[in-house]
Amino acid sequence: MQTxxxxxxxxxxxxxxxEKLLARGDQVVGLTRDQQKTSELNEHYSKQFxxxxxxxxxxxxxxxxVDEAFKKLGRIDxxxxxxxxxxxxxxxxxxDQDLRDIIETNLIGSIVLIRSCLPHLRRQGGGRILQxxxxxxxxxxxxxxxxxxxxxxxxxxVESVAQEVKPFGIDFILVEPGPARTHFVSSLVQPxxxxxxxxxxxxxxxxxxxxxxxxxxxxxxxxxDIMLKxxxxxxxxxRLVLGADAHAGVSNTLTERLESLxxxxxxxxxxxxxxxxxxx
Numbered sequence: 001m002q003t004x005x006x007x008x009x010x011x012x013x014x015x016x017x018x019e020k021l022l023a024r025g026d027q028v029v030g031l032t033r034d035q036q037k038t039s040e041l042n043e044h045y046s047k048q049f050x051x052x053x054x055x056x057x058x059x060x061x062x063x064x065x066v067d068e069a070f071k072k073l074g075r076i077d078x079x080x081x082x083x084x085x086x087x088x089x090x091x092x093x094x095x096d097q098d099l100r101d102i103i104e105t106n107l108i109g110s111i112v113l114i115r116s117c118l119p120h121l122r123r124q125g126g127g128r129i130l131q132x133x134x135x136x137x138x139x140x141x142x143x144x145x146x147x148x149x150x151x152x153x154x155x156x157x158v159e160s161v162a163q164e165v166k167p168f169g170i171d172f173i174l175v176e177p178g179p180a181r182t183h184f185v186s187s188l189v190q191p192x193x194x195x196x197x198x199x200x201x202x203x204x205x206x207x208x209x210x211x212x213x214x215x216x217x218x219x220x221x222x223x224x225d226i227m228l229k230x231x232x233x234x235x236x237x238x239r240l241v242l243g244a245d246a247h248a249g250v251s252n253t254l255t256e257r258l259e260s261l262x263x264x265x266x267x268x269x270x271x272x273x274x275x276x277x278x279x280x
Contacts, residue, residue, distance in 0.1 A: 003073045005029045005066070007056065007113060008083030010037035012182040013132060016224045017080065022048050029069040029076070031056075031083065031113075056083050056109025057101070066116035075124050078231060079117050081110045082132040084150070086184060088209070089191040090202040091145045098191060099146055106150035111157055118165060126169025130231060131158050135178045135246035138239075139253040143202035162238060174239045175227055178246025180218030218243040 004021055008014035009030035021028050022045045032038050035053045042051060050072050054065040070076060084106040087098050114129060121127040136144060137151035155174055162172040188209075197203050208214045223242045230236050241247045 001025050001027065002077045003027045003029075003075060004078045004080065005031070005069045005073075005076050005117075006080040006082055007031040007109075008132075009041070009051075010034060012082075012184065013177065013180070013220055013224055013227075014080070014082040016220055017082075017227065018049070020224060020228065027073055029072055031065055031069075033083075056113065057104040059108065059112045062109060062112045063116040066113065066120070070120045076117075076120070077127060079114070079121075079127065079129040080132065081113050081129065083109065084132070086144065086188045087146045087191075088143050088188045088206065089193065090143060090197050090200070093191045093194050093197065094146055095191060098189060102146050102150050102189075103153075106147070107153045107157075110154050114158075114161065118170065121170045122165075122168045126171075128171055128173070128231065129158075130173045130175055130227065132175045132177070133158075135176050135241065135243070135250055137174070137176055138250045141205060142200075143205045159238065171236070172238060173230060173236050176239060176241045176246065176250070177223055178218050178241070178243030178249070179214075179216045180220045180223055180243070181216050182220050217245060 002021075004026060006014055006018055006028060007030075009018045009028075010032045014030075018028050018030055018041065022041065025048070027048050027050075028045075029050045029052060030038055030041070031052050031054050033053065033055055035042075035051050038049070038051045041049045050069075052065045052068055054061045056062055085102070087094060087102050089098075110131065114131070117127075117129065121129075131154060133155055134147075134151045136148050137155040140148045140152075158172050158174050190206075193203065193206070226242060227240070230240055241250055
């Protein structure tokens with residue numbers, strides 16, 4: 001039996017993961033904005049599941065929730081930072097509140113959750129943190145600029161922190177799912193479109209999202225099964241891309257970026273002092 005703390009357990013990958021863990025007998029503390037949405041889990045797994053209601057935008061409450069989770073379980077083997085959502089729209093169409101809400105939830109909330117766990121994990125001699133990111137943490141699509149800002153931000157944070165805490169036996173997995181058959185698309189926050197953006201790349205993506213013609217291949221059940229498998233590996237890779245489309249998209253983007261970087265090698269070097277200048 002393992003012990004887990006998971007944020008965002010009311011729906012999507014977080015809910016599926018929680019149900020699979022409880023079914024196999026693990027203990028789970030679930031962080032959720034609305035405890036009513038986890039009432040079935042409370043009823044069926046009253047001795048295994050412990051829900052804590054918390055809004056990730058409230059950093060003080062997040063820290064208190066983490067402390068409460070460790071107090072309940074004593075030791076927590078796996079942390080899954082999963083809560084988050086998407087905003088779709090050209091950045092000019094979005095509001096200050098759209099920006100604040102997604103950054104405070106997806107980025108700051110995840111950072112505070114992880115930071116709050118670290119003292120506990122150090123004291124218990126280690127642990128593993130799975131941060132649910134997205135293929136959108138390595139690539140970018142028009143219309144998802146605020147979402148990408150949150151995901152690219154959390155990826156940079158995790159890559160740095162993973163190096164900081166490795167000596168304490170704490171490691172990370174950045175999970176990068178592609179599109180999956182969850183409620184992510186239907187729950188997107190979509191500001192009112194500006195007519196000036198009609199026919200532009202972000203509008204074309206909006207049309208694809210709403211037309212029903214977009215075939216989503218990702219199976220969330222299989223994604224969670226892979227997450228569980230990888231979470232047990234002794235030395236997993238930092239990043240786990242899920243879905244063939246996501247893998248192709250990330251691969252193509254990184255290949256193009258590397259080619260562009262190589263082309264800049266000579267120019268980049270001209271920004272340095274020369275060997276002769278350094279020798280003076």
